[in-house]
Amino acid sequence: MSADCLDIRNLSAVLANGQRVLRSVSLSVQPGEVRALVGESGAGKTMIGKAVLGVLPSSVRIVEGDMLLEGEDLGRLQPKARRTLIGARTALIPQDPLTALNPSRRIGPQMTDRLVRILGWSGQRADARIRQLLDEVQIRDPDRVLKSYPHELSGGMRQRVLIAAAFAAEPRLIVADEPTTALDVTVQKQILRLITQLQREHGTAILFVTHDLGVVAKISQKVSVLYAGKVVEEADTAALFAAPQHLYTRALMAATPRYTDPFASLKPVDEAVLAGLAAEIADADQAWRPRHG
Amino acid sequence: MDEARIARRGVGPRLWLAGGWLLLALLAAIFAPLVAPQDPLAQDLMLERLPPFWMSGAEPGYWLGTDSLGRDLLSRLIFGGRIAFIVAFAAAFAACLVGSTLGLIAGYFGGWADRIISRIVDIWMAFPPVLFAILLVAVLGTGLSSVIIAIAVIDWTRFCRVIRAEAMGQSRMDYVENARIAGYDRIGIMLREVLPNVVPSIVALLSLEMGIAVIVEAILSFVNLSISTDDPTWGGIIAEGRLSIHQAWWVLVFPLITLILTVLSFSQFGEALKARFDPVLR
């Protein structure tokens, strides 16, 4: 069949109280491709990432759908085998680079540990690899960084370290969950550039979660627009910007400042559009029954 | 960073004063037969109730005076330190081991493990601790090991509660999730990722607990439930001093000062160590 790097089909998830957080989500990421997942806060972007990486909170339950990582059905694997597969083929670039690093361990062992303990590399090889990656993310004083504790580095440095760590084991898929949101604007640009550059050089597929259409345009080839846990539109990035099909996408674009004319067409997402969407989703929920679960 | 620096500067003298006193008291206890000026058990009715060295009537060699049986107070305090420190270390380590392990498991794994452990802690804490200790020693019989067991059995909950809360907080951090994604197993994450972050608190609690153990041992000695009454203990000396407070106040005051200094030093030392161990404050 397909050689999709990631293929999510009809994924639905509910909270303990039965409220749906993901509504039959389907999306795929081809090898080496960047797919942006865009939508407003609370849309379920992070949930999708966590579902793929197998770290959904215990209050969230998947009730239908399949997730295939390089053709392997994650739902069919034993927990242990699934962990091993996810550990070997994926990585996360998180939103908050401070809490994503263990505060009481030095950067060096944190980075090499994974290669040594999970992938069975020798310490020397892991160290060389980490240094190579630190060089790729333009860290010029690796000795100092490797010896530092996370709080001794700046936010931008920490995010570089995490990017290096994510690429170090050559994963096939990286989930980047708003990796620049916690950083200040000048650093954001550098970090985006680094991610793009490493993605190209390593040929890694990325599921790039963001709520920023500007970032979508810069970084991705494909986009899925998520609203209330539902994919309302998906398209090639260029096509989406040229001719957004869905009302919500258009509303989102109208609400995004343009660099050429930041104050011109800025207006909040249209109330009427949202009300229409909410009604549509409520109707769909009425009719919806999970296929199993 | 600046705040951390300031915190650290405050740590210096505290660590040294508290550590200094503890080291002095510990060394004196270890080498008691060498440093004690007199035999702590030797009675001499000719020398009863001698005052401390600066008062008239003091005898050289009896620096802090003698009790109503003519036994040297300083020597008794030094020998009493042996039991105090043995109890402090043994009881605190035992309580720490049990309490921290259960707390770490409850906090990290959550779910039913947490429910069971937390329920046990709640039940445990319903007993008033001192009564609990007296009851336990009454059941186990007096003696060094029952005092140690009693303190450990009562006080593991202190470790369990604090470490559970801390481990729970750490478990919600993204680095733990990252470790899961990387494929580490749960126990490995608990020991290698979460544990180092709660070690500073464990160290502080351990030191605090040593101080508490010293007090509890003193209380048990005071009510005559601790070790055999021949060996001097701080609580025992306090109990005797209370009886002769009007004739020889020093027999009560010096052991009290020793006890308070030791307990305070343990808690201060613990706080200071915590700051040293914490990479964010260091």
Ligand SMILES: Nc1ncnc2c1ncn2[C@@H]1O[C@H](COP(=O)(O)OP(=O)(O)OP(=O)(O)O)[C@@H](O)[C@H]1O
């Ligand atoms: N731990 C949790 N338990 C239960 N529900 C949760 C949990 N975390 C998030 N949710 C809910 O799931 C829904 C989707 O949240 P999610 O974090 O995926 O949104 P998001 O698109 O990533 O938003 P943001 O842009 O703010 O990060 C929200 O309605 C949220 O309230």
Ligand SMILES: [Mg+2]
């Ligand atoms: Mg999110």
